[in-house]
Structure formats: structure tokens, C-alpha cells
Amino acid sequence: MLNNRRITTARWWNNKKLWFLMIFLLLITFLRFSKSLIYRDIYYFISKPLWPGQFQREILLKSYDKELNIKLKQLEKDNLRLRSLLSLKKTTDKLKIDSSVISRNTGSWWRKIILNKGARNGVNVGDAVVGPGGLIGLIEDVSGFTSSVKLLTSSESKVGAWVQRINTHGLLIGVGNDLPMLVFYSKDIDIKVGDVILSSPASTLLPPNIPIGIIESINLDSDPNTIANVQLLANPQAIDWVQILKSKI
Amino acid sequence: MKFSLIKITYLLLSFLLIPVLSILNPIWFSLMGVQPYWPIFWLLPWSILNGPLNGLIIGFIIGIILDSLNNDIYTQIPGLLICGFWFGQIGELRDRYQYGLIASIGTLICGLIYFSQLLVNNYPNNPYWLLPFGLKNVFGQILLTGLFAPFFSKLLYELFGNNVKHNLFKK
Numbered sequence: 001m002l003n004n005r006r007i008t009t010a011r012w013w014n015n016k017k018l019w020f021l022m023i024f025l026l027l028i029t030f031l032r033f034s035k036s037l038i039y040r041d042i043y044y045f046i047s048k049p050l051w052p053g054q055f056q057r058e059i060l061l062k063s064y065d066k067e068l069n070i071k072l073k074q075l076e077k078d079n080l081r082l083r084s085l086l087s088l089k090k091t092t093d094k095l096k097i098d099s100s101v102i103s104r105n106t107g108s109w110w111r112k113i114i115l116n117k118g119a120r121n122g123v124n125v126g127d128a129v130v131g132p133g134g135l136i137g138l139i140e141d142v143s144g145f146t147s148s149v150k151l152l153t154s155s156e157s158k159v160g161a162w163v164q165r166i167n168t169h170g171l172l173i174g175v176g177n178d179l180p181m182l183v184f185y186s187k188d189i190d191i192k193v194g195d196v197i198l199s200s201p202a203s204t205l206l207p208p209n210i211p212i213g214i215i216e217s218i219n220l221d222s223d224p225n226t227i228a229n230v231q232l233l234a235n236p237q238a239i240d241w242v243q244i245l246k247s248k249i
Numbered sequence: 250m251k252f253s254l255i256k257i258t259y260l261l262l263s264f265l266l267i268p269v270l271s272i273l274n275p276i277w278f279s280l281m282g283v284q285p286y287w288p289i290f291w292l293l294p295w296s297i298l299n300g301p302l303n304g305l306i307i308g309f310i311i312g313i314i315l316d317s318l319n320n321d322i323y324t325q326i327p328g329l330l331i332c333g334f335w336f337g338q339i340g341e342l343r344d345r346y347q348y349g350l351i352a353s354i355g356t357l358i359c360g361l362i363y364f365s366q367l368l369v370n371n372y373p374n375n376p377y378w379l380l381p382f383g384l385k386n387v388f389g390q391i392l393l394t395g396l397f398a399p400f401f402s403k404l405l406y407e408l409f410g411n412n413v414k415h416n417l418f419k420k
Contacts, residue, residue, distance in 0.1 A: 108283045
């Protein structure tokens with residue numbers, strides 16, 4: 001009995017100091033090879049209440065907005081300079097004339113509206129007219145006090161358009177109903193219902209990048225060009241106030 | 250047709266309504282955005298009372314006025330010339346509703362002539378897409394003009410005619 005106890009006590013795994021030493025060595029090894037990840041995680045939880053708060057976040061966001069605005073102004077300047085080099089149309093906020101609709105003919109042969117601003121207010125033939133939502137037409141003729149707008153839905157209307165998603169040009173043709181027809185110059189066009197249509201950035205008739213409408217349906221069977229119907233963003237039947245964008249080359 | 254001062258006033262005021270209504274496009278007279286063909290209402294009683302030559306001349310004048318209002322490459326003059334001449338040869342209409350029928354046929358003539366100009370001008374671009382638009386306008390105008398002509402044209406006929414008492418409000 002006595003002999004047995006002696007032998008048992010002498011085993012190495014019964015040595016508590018040895019166990020402590022082994023665990024310590026393992027911990028050191030883990031810490032060495034974990035590259036102090038555990039320290040950082042512990043630091044994460046300890047320092048969490050002391051992080052930069054919402055106030056600092058707002059400051060950062062405002063700084064970011066300012067940075068983007070500066071970039072935008074710079075790009076606008078570049079854009080205007082390049083457009084003037086190419087002799088394309090341009091507009092600025094200073095060249096907008098607010099006007100109200102005094103006559104509306106949106107359903108018969110002549111799809112046009114008459115505005116209460118004319119040559120005396122500086123309106124010229126060819127100026128673009130936008131309503132809430134986007135482009136509705138171009139000034140067709142001007143009298144002293146009024147001007148007549150040829151709507152995009154008129155069968156006589158043809159303007160260049162730009163599909164933003166696929167960077168492709170098309171020709172927007174009025175067909176006398178409320179859905180003008182967008183004709184592309186080639187057959188293989190990756191166009192989808194819902195694509196946004198803007199005025200063409202290369203147009204010499206219209207100021208660039210004015211929203212026009214969205215693709216409502218596509219006629220893939222048409223030959224030789226792909227044809228789509230466009231739902232205008234601005235509805236001329238319901239518009240009472242418009243803006244005339246005075247364009248200058 | 251004898252002209253008195255009051256009759257000339259009626260004539261001028263009602264004549265002025267043609268371009269005014271063409272610009273105004275009163276929504277309460279429209280069907281799917283289409284308006285009646287306003288000049289027919291005036292041209293019909295005038296031509297019946299004054300004969301084909303006067304109808305032809307007035308048709309030409311109204312055509313010039315409306316063309317100048319719309320300022321496009323198409324013209325309404327041929328249709329109004331034909332209508333003015335034809336209305337002048339009809340003679341007096343007995344029934345009120347005959348005004349509606351004649352006005353509808355006149356509108357059909359004017360509408361088809363105008364639409365054919367659109368088709369010819371757009372012919373190189375395969376203008377099949379103009380058909381629904383054109384037919385809607387032509388038949389919308391026929392319907393509305395035929396509907397209102399028994400009232401408007403008959404009223405104008407009585408105002409222009411010799412058998413009307415010039416002061417309508419005096420018994």
C-alpha cells in the first residue's frame with residue numbers, strides 16, 4: 001500500500017508545477033503565432049466606449065460632401081469648356097425663364113402648348129422647355145408676348161436622345177400619341193424596359209443630359225433598327241408651369 | 250344676304266371665335282384630346298346662305314388664318330376650299346340634323362386631306378406609326394363636329410339669315 005502511493009506520486013503528470021509550465025509555454029506560443037490578434041480584440045472591447053462619436057461622423061460626411069461638390073464644380077467647368085470647344089449647346093442656371101401654359105393642345109393634329117413668355121422676355125426659337133420631371137419640347141415660334149412649344153409627342157418632333165445605362169444614342173420621334181418612339185441606329189442594342197433616356201450630350205439642338213423619359217416597351221422585331229416606346233417623365237397634359245432653358249452656343 | 254350692322258357684328262364676332270377656339274382648345278368640348286373642327290361650324294351656314302363662290306373665298310381666308318396659327322408645313326386650305334364650295338351648292342337644309350351629317354362629311358374631307366399630307370411628307374420613313382394617330386384624329390373630329398353642328402351651325406344660320414329677328418332677346 002505504501003509502495004503504491006510512492007510510485008503514483010512520482011509520475012510526471014502528477015507534478016503541478018510541470019503542468020503550469022506547459023500551459024504557460026503553450027500560451028506564449030499561441031500569443032507569438034497569433035500575431036497579437038487577441039490583444040487587439042481585447043483592445044476593441046475596452047476602447048469601444050471611447051471611439052469617435054456621431055458628431056465626428058457628421059464632420060467627416062460634410063467634408064466628404066464638400067469634396068464631392070468641389071469635384072462637381074470642377075467637372076462642370078471642364079464640361080462647359082469642352083462643350084464650347086466643340087460648339088455644342090450649353091445652359092446655366094442664370095438662363096432659365098419661368099413661364100406658365102396659356103393654351104394646351106395635346107391631343108389632336110397639332111401637339112403644342114403656348115407659353116406666356118415671348119421675344120420680349122428673351123425667348124428664342126429652339127430653346128428647350130422643361131416641366132416638372134424633364135424635357136417636354138422645343139420652342140417652335142415666338143411672338144412678342146407668347147411662344148409656342150412643339151411637344152416631343154408631336155409627329156413633327158425629332159430630337160437626339162441618349163440612353164444612360166448603355167451610353168448609346170437614339171433618335172426620339174414623336175408619333176402623335178403620348179409615347180414617342182426611340183429609334184436606335186443599329187439592331188444589336190442591349191436596351192431594357194426602365195432604362196432612363198436623357199437628351200444627347202452631343203446634341204446641337206438641346207442642352208445636354210436633361211431627363212426625358214424611361215423606356216416603356218421595346219419592339220425587337222422591327223427591322224433594320226431597334227425601336228422602343230418612351231414614357232415621358234413630364235406629362236404635358238398636366239403641366240401648368242414650365243421653364244424655358246435659354247441655350248447659347 | 251342683306252347686311253345690317255347687327256348682322257355684321259354677329260358675323261365678325263362669330264368669325265373671331267374660330268381662331269380663338271382653335272387656340273383655346275376648350276377641354277369640355279374635347280374627346281380623347283381631340284377637338285371639333287371649329288371652322289366647319291361657321292363655314293357651313295355662311296356658304297349655304299351666300300353660295301359656292303363666297304364659300305370658296307371664305308374657306309380660303311379661314312384656311313390662311315388657321316395655317317398661320319399652326320405654323321407647320323401642312324395646309325388646311327384645300328379641305329376648306331372644297332367644303333366652302335360644296336356647302337354653297339347644297340342649298341337650304343330643312344332638318345337640323347342634316348347640319349350634323351353635312352358637317353361630318355366636310356370634316357372627313359378636311360381631315361383626310363390633312364392626314365394625307367402628313368403621310369406623304371413622312372413617306373420615306375415608312376409612316377405606319379402615324380395611322381392610329383391620324384385615324385383617331387379624323388374620326389374624333391367627325392364625331393364631335395357632327396354632334397355639335399346641329400346646334401352651332403343651325404344657330405349661326407339663323408343669326409346670319411334674313412329670316413332672323415336681329416334682337417334675339419326681344420319678343
